[in-house]
Amino acid sequence: MPRNTLQASGNLVGLILAVLSDESLHGYGIAREIERRSENALTFGEGTLYPALKHLESQGHVVGHWRTPEGPGPARKVYEITPQGQQELVRIRTAWAEYSRSIDSVFGGHPEPITP
Amino acid sequence: MNEETRQAEAQREEYLANVTRMLRSRMSPLESYESVEELRAHITAMAAAYQEMGLEPHQAMELALQRFGSADTIGKGLATASSTPAKPRFAMPLAVPIVLVASTLLGGFLMKAVDLSFMAIFPTTSPTPPEVDLAISFFVCLVVAPVGWLMRKRPALHCGLLGLLVMNGALFLTLYRTYMSLHRDAALLFLVVSLSVAIFTLCTFASAFARVVERRYAYFTKFTVR
Numbered sequence: 001m002p003r004n005t006l007q008a009s010g011n012l013v014g015l016i017l018a019v020l021s022d023e024s025l026h027g028y029g030i031a032r033e034i035e036r037r038s039e040n041a042l043t044f045g046e047g048t049l050y051p052a053l054k055h056l057e058s059q060g061h062v063v064g065h066w067r068t069p070e071g072p073g074p075a076r077k078v079y080e081i082t083p084q085g086q087q088e089l090v091r092i093r094t095a096w097a098e099y100s101r102s103i104d105s106v107f108g109g110h111p112e113p114i115t116p
Numbered sequence: 117m118n119e120e121t122r123q124a125e126a127q128r129e130e131y132l133a134n135v136t137r138m139l140r141s142r143m144s145p146l147e148s149y150e151s152v153e154e155l156r157a158h159i160t161a162m163a164a165a166y167q168e169m170g171l172e173p174h175q176a177m178e179l180a181l182q183r184f185g186s187a188d189t190i191g192k193g194l195a196t197a198s199s200t201p202a203k204p205r206f207a208m209p210l211a212v213p214i215v216l217v218a219s220t221l222l223g224g225f226l227m228k229a230v231d232l233s234f235m236a237i238f239p240t241t242s243p244t245p246p247e248v249d250l251a252i253s254f255f256v257c258l259v260v261a262p263v264g265w266l267m268r269k270r271p272a273l274h275c276g277l278l279g280l281l282v283m284n285g286a287l288f289l290t291l292y293r294t295y296m297s298l299h300r301d302a303a304l305l306f307l308v309v310s311l312s313v314a315i316f317t318l319c320t321f322a323s324a325f326a327r328v329v330e331r332r333y334a335y336f337t338k339f340t341v342r
Contacts, residue, residue: 028158038290045185050154051193058197066150074157077150 012052014092024080061085124177131187138191151194225342
């Protein structure tokens with residue numbers, strides 16, 4: 001069965017916080033981790049991560065630190081989640097669980113397509 | 117570096133220049149520089165990954181930029197998310213007459229200083245007639261500035277602006293000389309006020325210059341390891 005790719009853009013903030021709650025990463029690393037965890041099902045313009053990260057930084061949910069790599073390569077800004085960000089993640093996860101429960105109740109628990 | 121790699125890098129830099137244009141009015145130079153550096157590193161990493169899959173450098177960069185998203189969207193998103201509030205719209209119309217008046221008075225003082233220095237070095241020389249100053253500044257302003265603007269050559273544009281300054285100064289000096297012969301005390305008061313405005317203008321230029329230095333310095337700053 002072909003896989004449907006889903007738009008991740010509406011939930012980007014939650015996805016970023018979920019990834020950063022496990023480890024601190026730079027923007028490219030966050031994009032690759034979202035891709036890996038979703039098994040390539042979620043699509044989004046990777047550049048849209050950066051306005052979301054800037055917004056999270058201004059809200060105090062993440063902090064960014066520039067790190068110079070030990071080997072060759074440019075300095076990268078690595079983001080880590082703050083305690084405030086952890087609280088926000090819990091709020092988003094709770095809201096998402098309620099939302100998906102509502103959707104499931106409308107779908108009525110029929111995972112297979114109904115053939116005419 | 118071969119031609120394909122150069123082409124790929126040019127594509128990336130054109131993309132980043134479009135993003136930078138959106139950020140100018142909403143971010144400090146350092147903040148804007150850091151944001152663009154992040155984007156550059158991400159795009160470069162994406163293109164490198166596509167090249168490892170077997171794509172040519174310019175194809176890899178094209179695909180990376182496509183997947184990264186529109187420069188306008190990302191630039192606007194970064195500008196909106198930035199903590200710096202947008203400059204108020206009314207400031208622009210207010211700034212124009214202030215800058216014109218201040219530049220006129222500053223130009224007048226510059227012309228007077230040049231006149232006095234010339235006469236001190238060559239005591240027999242009479243002050244440069246204002247008509248000569250006007251003629252020179254007209255040429256610089258009206259000929260060089262439009263050419264510089266069309267060619268987008270910054271030094272030519274700066275020459276044009278300097279010419280405008282000199283022209284304004286020459287006009288100011290002519291008015292001042294005429295006025296002073298009639299009302300000496302009023303002319304002295306006028307001089308004191310205009311000197312204050314000229315100092316204010318100098319401070320404004322110095323502040324703008326400091327921002328340029330900050331941007332240039334940030335380019336060469338090493339990021340510290342935490």
